[in-house]
Amino acid sequence: MTVTRRYRFSASHRLHNPALSEEANRAVYGKCNNPLGHGHDYILEVSVRGPVDQETGRVLDPARLDRLVRDRVLAALDHRDLNAVMPDLRGAPPTSENLLALIWQRLEQGWPEAFTPDRRLLRLRLRETRRNSFEMMEEEQE
Amino acid sequence: MRITRRAEFSASHFCRRADWSDEQNRAVYGEAANPLGHGHNWVVEVTLEGEPDPVTGMVVDLKALKEILQREVVEPMDHRFLNHEVPPFDRVVPTAENVAREIWRRLEPRVNGPRRRLHAVRVYETEDYFVDCEGAPA
Numbered sequence: 001m002t003v004t005r006r007y008r009f010s011a012s013h014r015l016h017n018p019a020l021s022e023e024a025n026r027a028v029y030g031k032c033n034n035p036l037g038h039g040h041d042y043i044l045e046v047s048v049r050g051p052v053d054q055e056t057g058r059v060l061d062p063a064r065l066d067r068l069v070r071d072r073v074l075a076a077l078d079h080r081d082l083n084a085v086m087p088d089l090r091g092a093p094p095t096s097e098n099l100l101a102l103i104w105q106r107l108e109q110g111w112p113e114a115f116t117p118d119r120r121l122l123r124l125r126l127r128e129t130r131r132n133s134f135e136m137m138e139e140e141q142e
Numbered sequence: 143m144r145i146t147r148r149a150e151f152s153a154s155h156f157c158r159r160a161d162w163s164d165e166q167n168r169a170v171y172g173e174a175a176n177p178l179g180h181g182h183n184w185v186v187e188v189t190l191e192g193e194p195d196p197v198t199g200m201v202v203d204l205k206a207l208k209e210i211l212q213r214e215v216v217e218p219m220d221h222r223f224l225n226h227e228v229p230p231f232d233r234v235v236p237t238a239e240n241v242a243r244e245i246w247r248r249l250e251p252r253v254n255g256p257r258r259r260l261h262a263v264r265v266y267e268t269e270d271y272f273v274d275c276e277g278a279p280a
Contacts, residue, residue, distance in 0.1 A: 001239055006270035055159070056170055062271065063172060100233040 002122055003059045004047040007069055009078035012039035013094040016083075029093075037081065043127040044073070044103065050119035060119055068114045074108040095135040096126050104136055144261055145201045146189045149211040151220035153228075154181040155236040172233075179223060185266035186215060186245060192258025201258050214248040237269040244273035250278065 014037035015029035025033045032038070050059045071138045076085055082094035087113060104124055111121065120138060127133040157174040158167040167175040174180070192201045195210060222228050224236040234240050244267040250260045266272040 001242070002274040002276070003239070004272050005272070052239045052243070057157075057235040057240045059239055059273070061170070 001052050001059050002047050002049045003062075003065075004045050004123075005062060005065055005069075007044045007046065008041060009044065009074050009084050010039060010041045011077050011080050011084035011085075012037045014038070015093045015095060017093050037083070040128050042077075043071070045123075045125040045127075046107070046121070047123040047125075048115070048119055049122040050115075060115060061093060064114050068107065068110050072110045073103050076106070077103075094131070096128045100124055100126050100134055100136045104141065108141075143194060143201055143202075144189050144191045146187050147204060147207050147211060149181060149186045149188070149208075151186075151216050152181060152183050153219050153222050153224050154179040155224040155231070157235050157237055159235060170228065177275055179225065182267050184219075184241070185272075186211070187262075187264040187266075188245075188249060188260070189262040189264070190253060190258050191261035192255070195257060202253070202255075207253065210249065210252050214252065215245055228254075238265050238271065238273045239275075241265050241267075242273050246275050263266065 008016075013032075014034065015032040015033075016025050020028065046065065047064065048060055052059055077099075082099065086092065086094045086098070086102070103126070104121070107121055107124075122138050123135060125133055125135045155174075156177055156179040157171040162170075164175075167213070172252060188207070190202050190207070194201050219228055224231040224241070226232065228236075230244065234244070242263050245265065246260065246263045249263065251258050261276065263275045264272055265275075
């Protein structure tokens with residue numbers, strides 16, 4: 001059984017890679033390269049797979065997942081400038097792809113405190129706008 | 143090929159075990175343990191997997207699927223208090239997980255056929271919380 005919980009955060013970013021020229025950045029990232037940045041209302045879906053606990057009838061305690069996501073992800077990203085948060089990503093531009101990898105890593109770090117190993121982080125989906133969403137699966141992790 | 147049909151019902155429930163104290167129930171289920179119950183607009187997405195019939199070009203007759211969903215899920219559960227009116231939820235705590243398992247049990251024998259089988263039952267308890275049941279519950 002898989003349980004999915006949806007979270008929201010709002011953040012600004014500018015897609016820019018300092019390793020590229022100004023011109024190349026504009027060509028690659030287009031409007032998203034605007035020096036003053038822009039923002040999104042992100043929606044993050046966190047999916048956890050595991051057995052249904054016989055006693056509780058649930059895969060997990062949603063309050064526990066809420067705490068983990070709030071402490072490890074939302075506190076760091078909500079109403080932040082992602083370019084400032086992204087030192088975690090060692091200068092990689094704050095694309096949703098890179099952001100997802102960062103979120104995965106942060107959740108993974110807090111996982112053992114929150115859940116037993118038979119509850120697994122199965123999938124993250126990040127919706128940047130109504131038209132763009134990004135997905136990362138467990139099997140993509142090394 | 144997979145085909146998904148959605149159905150909705152509104153129903154109240156609470157989550158508590160009769161063999162636990164109030165405190166225990168409160169600690170595990172939080173607000174949902176209130177024995178007076180609360181309601182949700184439940185959304186069910188049923189996904190079948192199979193090959194289109196060579197004559198009709200369809201994996202399943204959606205009208206027939208709609209009627210099965212109506213009869214097995216919507217009619218018995220819509221505007222009901224799950225714990226009091228919809229067995230087995232007088233004995234089984236109606237968490238989203240258990241609601242999905244019960245819907246799987248009700249649908250599987252009625253939708254499976256030589257060319258198709260039930261692939262997934264997704265139950266949204268709220269817009270921000272849903273479960274996927276993929277495979278027969280233990």
